[in-house]
Amino acid sequence: MDLSAINPVILIASLMAAATPILLAxxxxxxxxKSGVLNLxxxxxxxxxxxxxFAAAVETGSPALGFVAAALGGAxxxxxxxxxxxxLMSNQVATGLALTLFGLGLSALIGQGYVGIKPPGTAALxxxxxxxxxxxxxxxFSHDLMVYLSLALVAGxxxxxxxxxAGLVLRAVGENHDAAHALGYKVxxxxxxxxxxxxxxxxxxxxxxxxxxxxxWTEGMTAGAGWIALAIVVFASxxxxxxxxxxxxxxxxxxxQLNLQAAGLAVPVEVLSMSPYLVTILVLVIMSADRSRAxxxxxxxxxxxxHASS
Amino acid sequence: xxxxxxxxGLTKAYPGVLANDRVSFExxxxxxxxxxxxxxxxxxxxxxxxxxxxxxxxxxxxxxGAAFAPPEPRAARASGVAMVFQHFSLFxxxxxxxxxxxxxxxxxxxxxxxxxxREVSETYGxxxxxxxxxxxxxxxxxxxxxxxxxxxxDPKLLIMDEPTSVLTPQEVExxxxxxxxxxxxxxxxxxISHKLEEIRALCDRATILRLGKVVASCNPRERSAAxxxxxxxxxxxxxxxxxxxxxGEVMLKVEGLSLPSSNPFGTSLKDVTFSVRxxxxxxxxxxxxxxxxxxxxxxxxxxxxAGGAVSLHGTxxxxxxxxxxxxxxxxxxxxxxxxxxxxxxxxxxENAMLTAAExxxxxxxxxxxxxxxxxFAEKVIEAFDVRTPGPGNAARALSGGNLQKFVIGxxxxxxxxxxxxxxxxxxxxxxxxxxxxxxxxDLAAGGTAVVVISQDLDELMEIADRFAALxxxxxxxxxxxxxLSIEEIGLMMGGAHxxxxxxxxx
Numbered sequence: 096m097d098l099s100a101i102n103p104v105i106l107i108a109s110l111m112a113a114a115t116p117i118l119l120a121x122x123x124x125x126x127x128x129k130s131g132v133l134n135l136x137x138x139x140x141x142x143x144x145x146x147x148x149f150a151a152a153v154e155t156g157s158p159a160l161g162f163v164a165a166a167l168g169g170a171x172x173x174x175x176x177x178x179x180x181x182x183l184m185s186n187q188v189a190t191g192l193a194l195t196l197f198g199l200g201l202s203a204l205i206g207q208g209y210v211g212i213k214p215p216g217t218a219a220l221x222x223x224x225x226x227x228x229x230x231x232x233x234x235x236f237s238h239d240l241m242v243y244l245s246l247a248l249v250a251g252x253x254x255x256x257x258x259x260x261a262g263l264v265l266r267a268v269g270e271n272h273d274a275a276h277a278l279g280y281k282v283x284x285x286x287x288x289x290x291x292x293x294x295x296x297x298x299x300x301x302x303x304x305x306x307x308x309x310x311x312w313t314e315g316m317t318a319g320a321g322w323i324a325l326a327i328v329v330f331a332s333x334x335x336x337x338x339x340x341x342x343x344x345x346x347x348x349x350x351x352q353l354n355l356q357a358a359g360l361a362v363p364v365e366v367l368s369m370s371p372y373l374v375t376i377l378v379l380v381i382m383s384a385d386r387s388r389a390x391x392x393x394x395x396x397x398x399x400x401x402h403a404s405s
Numbered sequence: 406x407x408x409x410x411x412x413x414g415l416t417k418a419y420p421g422v423l424a425n426d427r428v429s430f431e432x433x434x435x436x437x438x439x440x441x442x443x444x445x446x447x448x449x450x451x452x453x454x455x456x457x458x459x460x461x462x463x464x465x466x467x468x469x470g471a472a473f474a475p476p477e478p479r480a481a482r483a484s485g486v487a488m489v490f491q492h493f494s495l496f497x498x499x500x501x502x503x504x505x506x507x508x509x510x511x512x513x514x515x516x517x518x519x520x521x522x523r524e525v526s527e528t529y530g531x532x533x534x535x536x537x538x539x540x541x542x543x544x545x546x547x548x549x550x551x552x553x554x555x556x557x558x559d560p561k562l563l564i565m566d567e568p569t570s571v572l573t574p575q576e577v578e579x580x581x582x583x584x585x586x587x588x589x590x591x592x593x594x595x596x597i598s599h600k601l602e603e604i605r606a607l608c609d610r611a612t613i614l615r616l617g618k619v620v621a622s623c624n625p626r627e628r629s630a631a632x633x634x635x636x637x638x639x640x641x642x643x644x645x646x647x648x649x650x651x652x653g654e655v656m657l658k659v660e661g662l663s664l665p666s667s668n669p670f671g672t673s674l675k676d677v678t679f680s681v682r683x684x685x686x687x688x689x690x691x692x693x694x695x696x697x698x699x700x701x702x703x704x705x706x707x708x709x710x711a712g713g714a715v716s717l718h719g720t721x722x723x724x725x726x727x728x729x730x731x732x733x734x735x736x737x738x739x740x741x742x743x744x745x746x747x748x749x750x751x752x753x754x755e756n757a758m759l760t761a762a763e764x765x766x767x768x769x770x771x772x773x774x775x776x777x778x779x780x781f782a783e784k785v786i787e788a789f790d791v792r793t794p795g796p797g798n799a800a801r802a803l804s805g806g807n808l809q810k811f812v813i814g815x816x817x818x819x820x821x822x823x824x825x826x827x828x829x830x831x832x833x834x835x836x837x838x839x840x841x842x843x844x845x846x847d848l849a850a851g852g853t854a855v856v857v858i859s860q861d862l863d864e865l866m867e868i869a870d871r872f873a874a875l876x877x878x879x880x881x882x883x884x885x886x887x888x889l890s891i892e893e894i895g896l897m898m899g900g901a902h903x904x905x906x907x908x909x910x911x
Contacts, residue, residue: 260512267496267507274494277458278508279478395498 101354107347108234112308114346115245116141116300116317120324121331121338122249123296128328129256130289131269131396135191136176137297138321139198144169144298145305146202149214149312152302158217162241162302169298170291172198177290181283187398199315209312217241217307241303246339248296253335265289269394272401282401297321323372330379332392337382345375407470409434409593410455410562415464417450423617424450427464430612430619432562432593437584439604439625440597441637442614444805444832448597451614452564455595456488457481469561482510487555488564489548497540497670501550504539508554526553529583540670543877544571544694552583563587564595569603570860571693574895581607599637601630613637638835647846652870653683654718656854657704657735657823662714664703672696674703675878681823681854686845687883688869689858691898696878697827697858698740704825704856705737706730717823731763734822738812740831740858742805746812749801753793756800757782757815764819781818789814790840806837813841817848824848827858842868862894874898 120137127134147168152161176194179185217239219226225236256262265285268275272282304320305312323345331337348371356367408431417425424447432438440448453459455466457475466473468484475481478488495504502519506512513521519535526533531549539547548571555563565584569577584594584607598604604611604625611625613636621636635641662677674696681687691697702708703715706727713721717735727737739745747756758778762768767778782796789810793803800808813829829845830838846868849855858875859865865872866886873883876899884897 260506263499263503263506267499267503270496270498271494274490274496275507277478277490277494279457279482280507392498 101351101358104230104233106350106354108237110343110347110350111234111238111242112346113350114342115242116303116308117320117324117327117345118245118249118339118342119300119303120297120321121327121342122245122252122335123293123300124324124328125331125333125335125338126252126256126265126296127289127293128397129269129333129394130265130286131272131394131399131401132180132286132290133187133191133398134173134176134194134290134293135188135325136173136194136198136321137293137324138317138319139195140169140172140294140297141198141301141304141321141324142202142315142317143172143198144301145316146206146209146301146312147298148302149209149305150205152214152306153209153212156215158215158306161214161306162299165298165302166295167298169301170295172201173290173294173297174287176294177287181286181290181401184400184402187400195321203314206312206314210314212312214306214310214312216310239307241299241307245299245303249335249339256335266394269396272396272399276401276403282403286401297324300324319372323375326376327379330376330383332383333394334392337379341375341379344378345371348374408432408467409436409469410473410595411467412451412455413465413467415451415454415461415466417447417454417459417461425454425461426617428614428617428619429464430622432595434561434593435588435591436610437588437594437596437608439608439611440595440614441599441601441604441611441625441633443599443637443834445616445834446614446637447617448614449566450617452488452566452595452597455481455562456486456564479510482508482558485559485561486564487558487560487562488566489551489555489568490566495539495547495550498538500536500538501533501542502535504550505535505554505557509558521557522553525556529553529556529586530579531583544692545573545576548572548580556587560592562593562595564597566597567599568596569598569600573692573898574862574891576692577603601625601633601637604633605630615639634835640836646843647850647868652685653852655680656683656717657681657856658716658719659704660714660716662703662710664699664708664710666696666699667702667708668698671699672878674699677703677878677880679873679880679883681856683822683852683854684849685871686849686855686857686869688865688872688886689856689875689880690860690862690865690872690894691875693860695875695899697860697875699878700875700880701737701739701825701827701858704735704823705739706735728763731760731819734764734820735825736760736816736819736821736823737825738816738827738829740827742808742812743801747800747808750799752799753786753791753796753803753811754779754782756811757785757796760815761819785811785814785818788818789844806833809833810837810841813844817844821848821853823854823856825856825858828860829857830859830861830864838864862891872897 120141124137144165148161148165151164152158176190179190180187219237219239222236226232256266264280268280268282268285276282301317304316309316327338327341331341352367352370356364410432413429414427415425416427428451442448450459454461457478457480502515502522505522506518512518522533522535531553533549533553539550548568572580588594596608608625611623612619613621625633658680660678662674664674666673672695703710706725710723712723715723717733722730743749758767758773761781765781767774779796786793786796791807791811793807816824829841845855857869869886871883872886872889874881874897881897
C-alpha cells in the first residue's frame with residue numbers, strides 16, 4: 096500500500112468537482128421541500144438531465160447548450176410530477192418513485208445512440224494569476240464554470256429564502272398551505288414553480304456528471320446520487336449551508352475512497368464504496384440529533400396534499 | 406347614515422348543502438355588527454365571500470356605494486376589508502414580523518415593520534415582540550398577531566370570526582376595549598359568534614342566521630340571551646338536568662405529574678395534581694394550547710408517565726398503554742374527531758371495533774367478531790340518536806354533531822370507571838351538545854368518575870361539580886363550581902397574562 100501517492104491538494108480540488116452534481120440536485124430539492132412538496136424523483140430527473148445535456152452537447156458541440164438542455168429536460172420531467180401531484184392530487188411519494196423509474200427508462204431510450212461517444216470538453220475557467228497561487232490556486236481557482244455556478248446557486252437560494260418576499264411566501268406555503276391560501280397566495284402555482292426549479296437543478300447536476308465528471312454516457316450512471324441528494328436535504332435540516340457541507344463531505348469521502356482503492360488499502364472494495372454514503376449520513380444525523388430543533392426547520396406541510404376546499 | 410357594506414341576496418351552494426340562501430344585510434361605518442348563528446348556519450361561508458375567498462353563486466355586494474366583488478383576498482384587502490380567522494392563518498415556524506408581512510400587500514423592510522408592529526401593538530394594548538417565533542406564543546398572543554396584522558392596513562371593515570374562543574374572560578374584556586376604540590374611530594366590525602352574552606355586551610346590531618338564511622335582525626342589547634338563543638336555534642332548549650349524588654371514593658388520582666410535550670410547539674405538563682371521585686364530574690378549563698392535549702394523552706395512556714403520578718384506586722397506572730388502561734375501565738375520547746377519536750375512512754362498525762374490542766369482547770384469539778361489533782355500533786347509534794343510514798357508513802360521512810355523539814356514546818356504553826373527554830361538544834349543534842352533556846351527567850350519576858376538559862366555560866359551569874384550569878401546563882387547585890364567579894375563573898385561567906387595557910386616551 097502506498098499512501099504517499101495521494102496528493103492532498105489534488106484530493107481537495109477534485110472533491111469540489113465530485114460534489115457538484117449532488118450539491119446542485121440537493122439545492123434544488125431543498126427549495127422544493129421548503130415549498131412543502133416531497134419529490135422523490137430526483138434520481139430520475141438527474142439521469143434525464145444527464146442524457147439531455149449529453150445529447151445536446153454532442154449534437155451542437157457546445158457544452159453550454161448541453162447544460163441548458165439538461166436544465167430544460169429536468170424541469171420538463173419534474174413538471175409531469177408537478178401536474179400529477181398538484182393538479183390531479185396524486186400521492187407524492189408514489190408519483191416521485193414512479194418518476195425515478197420513468198426517468199431511468201427514458202434516459203436509456205434516448206441514450207441508445209450515444210454509448211461510447213466522447214462529449215466536447217468543458218474547459219476550466221481561466222482565472223489568470225489567481226490559479227497560479229500555490230496550493231490555494233489549485234484548490235479554489237482551477238475549476239470549470241459550473242462548480243462556481245453551483246456555489247453561487249447555493250448562496251442565492253440561501254439568501255433568497257431568507258431575505259426576499261418570494262422566499263418568505265415560499266416558506267409560508269411550505270409551513271401551512273391552508274393559511275397561505277386563506278391569505279390569498281397561489282399555493283399550487285408557487286409549488287409548480289418550485290418543482291420546476293428543483294427539476295432544472297437536478298438536470299444540471301446530472302449533466303455535470305455526464306459532461307464533466309465521467310465524461311461519457313452509460314445507462315444508470317447517476318448510481319444513487321439523486322437518493323443521496325434527498326438524504327442530504329433531510330439531514331441538513333433544510334438549511335442551505337448544511338446542504339453544502341453534506342455534499343462536500345460526500346464528495347470528499349468519495350474521492351478519498353477512490354484514492355485508497357488505488358493505493359491498495361487492505362479493506363474490501365465494497366466497504367470503501369459504501370463509505371461516502373455511511374459517513375455523510377452519520378455526520379448529518381449527529382448534527383440534526385436535537386429532534387425538537389430539527390422539527391422546527393422541517394416544513395410542516397411537507398408531502399401533504401393541498402386542496403383549496405373553500 | 407349611509408351603509409359601508411351592503412349585502413344583497415348572496416347565495417352559495419355546496420354539493421348537498423345550501424350554505425347561504427339569499428342573505429341580505431347592511432353594516433354602517435363605526436358599527437359593531439354581529440353575525441349570530443349555530444355551527445353550520447353559514448356564517449363562515451358568508452364572511453369568506455366578503456373576504457374574497459369564496460365566490461358567490463348569486464347576489465351582489467356594495468362597499469361605500471361602489472360594486473364590490475373581490476375575486477381574491479388581495480383585492481378585498483386593497484378595498485379596506487381585513488379578517489381575523491377562527492383557525493388562525495399563522496405560520497408557526499416564522500417570526501411575528503414575517504407573519505405580519507405575509508398578510509400585507511406591500512410590507513416595508515423588516516426593520517421598519519418591526520418598529521410599526523411595536524407602535525401599533527402598544528397603542529391598542531396588544532404588546533408583541535416582532536422577532537419571536539409564532540409557534541412559541543400562547544393562543545391569546547397569536548390572536549394579537551392576527552389583529553395587529555389587520556390594523557397595520559387601516560381597515561374600514563374588520564371581520565372577526567369567533568375571536569374569543571381562545572381567550573380568558575379578562576383577555577376578552579381587553580379585546581372588547583380594543584374593538585370599541587376601533588369602532589369609535591370609525592372602523593366597522595363584523596363580529597361572528599354564537600356566544601350570546603358577548604354579543605349583547607359588544608354589538609350594536611345582530612343579524613341572525615339559521616341554516617343559511619337570515620331569520621331575524623335586531624338590537625341585541627334590547628333582547629334577552631334566551632330570546633336570542635331561541636332565534637338562533639329555532640326551538641326552546643332544555644338545560645341538562647342532574648340528580649344530586651354524594652361523591653364516592655377517590656377513583657383516579659394524579660399527583661405531581663410532569664410530562665414533556667411530544668410536539669415542539671406543545672405545552673409540557675408541570676406538576677399537575679388532582680383527584681376525581683366516583684360519581685363526580687371534574688371540569689378542566691383553560692385556553693387552547695395550555696396543555697389540554699398533553700393531559701388527555703397522559704390520562705388515556707398515549708403518553709406514558711413514570712412512577713406513581715397517575716393511579717387508579719391507589720394502584721399506579723402511569724406506565725400502562727391505552728389498551729391496558731381500557732382493560733381496567735379507564736377510557737378516553739380525544740378532541741379531534743376525525744383522525745384521533747375516529748378513523749375517517751373506516752365505517753362506524755370498524756371504528757366501534759377499534760376502541761371497544763377489548764371491553765366488549767369483540768376480538769377472540771386475534772380474530773374479529775364482526776357481527777358483535779356491528780351490534781355494538783348499532784347499540785351506540787340507537788342509544789345516542791346518531792343520525793346515519795347505518796353502521797356501514799364511513800365516519801367521515803357523518804356531520805360533526807352526529808360523529809361526536811357516536812364517539813362519546815361508544816365510550817359511555819363500555820361501562821367506564823373513569824372517562825376522560827376533551828372538548829366533548831366542540832363544533833356541535835346545540836341539540837347534540839345538550840344530549841352529550843346529559844349523557845355525561847347520567848354516566849356520573851351511575852358512579853363513574855368523569856373528567857371533562859373543555860374551553861367552553863358555560864358548559865363546565867353547567868355540568869361540572871368541581872372546576873380547575875390549565876395555564877401553561879399547570880393546573881390550578883380544583884374548586885367547587887357552585888358559587889364560582891367568572892372573574893375568579895378568569896384568574897384561575899391565568900388572568901389577562903401580560904395584556905393591558907387599550908390606551909384610550911388620545
